[in-house]
């Protein structure tokens with residue numbers, strides 16, 4: 001039976017990535033083989049699992065392996081596995097489209113990369129496994145049959161805009177991928193992927209630990225003079241990897257290179273690990289863990305469908321990837337494997353959720369990861385900087401839920417602060433610099449450092465030289481509200497509540513002045529409270545302003561504008577929270593308004609001035625006006641009068 005050959009188009013993003021691949025000058029082209037073997041190994045793991053769980057799936061799992069064939073004359077290289085295989089729909093879904101979705105983000109990154117980053121970097125960021133074959137091949141053919149199905153699928157592409165796909169009969173179960181190698185652009189045997197020794201070398205370097213045999217036909221040594229041709233020319237099939245699980249070998253026995261390659265295999269990433277953590281628990285409950293902190297956050301870290309990175313093995317047998325029970329959400333960037341001795345091979349996700357032993361493993365792993373980060377923080381400043389830059393935002397999510405490790409997390413966190421333009425500070429550093437008598441850790445949240453620093457709320461703090469933490473990550477909004485203190489010092493937003501920065505003596509001195517001012521301003525304040533009633537719940541005098549006329553402050557438990565925006569962006573409806581307008585009693589606009597109001601209490605123009613005063617306070621904190629057009633008109637009319 002013949003079937004129709006269908007031609008389909010790659011998705012736009014995929015096409016761009018392929019184009020990058022084809023023209024890539026990525027120097028380590030050898031890694032295409034690592035990617036193919038890694039996929040084959042995953043497919044074998046999946047088949048073994050599925051056969052284990054689905055007894056009706058009639059497949060032979062007694063000889064799972066990966067075969068590599070080279071054909072010097074045809075210039076082809078074939079990698080074949082007898083793993084799970086793919087259905088036709090899966091081929092289209094997994095190979096024809098960028099499996100890792102989040103297309104909007106992919107598009108943005110591609111656009112950015114075109115302008116700046118080298119394509120290699122992009123390749124690294126996406127970890128474009130299967131497509132890497134197009135670095136060395138000008139045509140790739142994939143033949144696959146899914147376990148349990150009778151029809152197979154043949155896919156072929158030259159890496160341009162389209163691929164063909166057809167249904168075929170009579171293919172072995174599993175996947176075979178044939179690369180039609182590009183003509184060698186040098187005579188250099190170093191890049192000749194039809195040389196068995198070259199293949200052996202690549203496998204040794206990148207894929208030695210793969211737990212299935214990688215087999216290849218290797219020609220025997222040259223025949224001896226006069227020997228019987230028939231006998232000596234027999235080609236032998238050799239297993240070219242050692243198949244030793246890396247985590248079972250003593251650490252001193254494994255090279256950094258081997259760890260790196262293993263990291264790439266488990267994490268599907270192309271960067272190098274920043275830190276390697278190995279752990280062995282003995283006693284009643286035995287397990288080994290080999291974990292990695294990447295040096296680059298994968299691009300989907302903040303996407304809903306991101307995965308956690310730790311795989312579960314039981315007695316060397318792969319059980320599942322993305323084992324949620326092993327790592328909390330906020331450590332989702334940690335990759336690696338845990339191999340437990342005493343779990344049943346038959347565990348399901350449902351059972352795992354209840355498993356006490358797994359909970360204990362998680363607890364221990366978390367402590368180990370956090371203490372490792374703490375050690376990096378104290379011993380390796382540069383490394384810590386990279387780590388915090390990539391994963392700080394994720395780690396801070398832990399402050400919200402992991403009460404047990406909250407102190408450890410606070411200790412290893414660092415923040416931007418008014419103390420330095422470019423260096424981050426730890427909380428301990430902040431506490432050390434606190435002024436005599438200062439009891440709280442001051443902070444302000446906002447969208448950018450610049451917006452916070454130029455906000456009116458900062459004025460009094462600047463004037464007094466008090467340090468303020470500048471928190472600009474969305475997650476900061478969440479945790480500062482729920483973490484009560486560090487080292488006995490409470491966190492205090494400078495944009496919330498009353499600020500009281502005076503020492504006791506100053507207080508006594510200013511007390512008299514304040515009472516005086518309050519008396520003077522009573523009328524103005526109550527009039528403004530009424531006329532701005534739509535926007536604010538109260539108008540009062542401020543102690544935090546030195547140069548601005550006014551600012552807006554929240555009550556201690558009010559939502560900040562940023563938090564409000566975050567909630568709205570996530571589709572939640574919130575009632576608008578009315579906040580408080582604070583006035584600077586020494587600013588000419590405020591004193592002028594007081595006098596004008598005293599002289600002409602019924603002047604309608606003063607209501608406009610009040611609106612303008614309120615509007616500028618909103619703008620100064622980076623907020624959004626509820627009616628910008630109205631504000632603009634008031635302002636233009638007013639300016640016209642000054643000319």
Ligand code: ADP
Nearest residue numbers: 039040043085086094095128129130131175268
């Ligand atoms: P990744 O391995 O990071 O998911 P790849 O581009 O390497 O990305 O592969 C894409 C997907 O194609 C894999 O996740 C897998 O589902 C499927 N795939 C690739 N190679 C094979 C194979 N040999 N057998 C079965 N499925 C495969």
Ligand code: MG
Nearest residue numbers: 038039129130
């Ligand atoms: Mg892959």
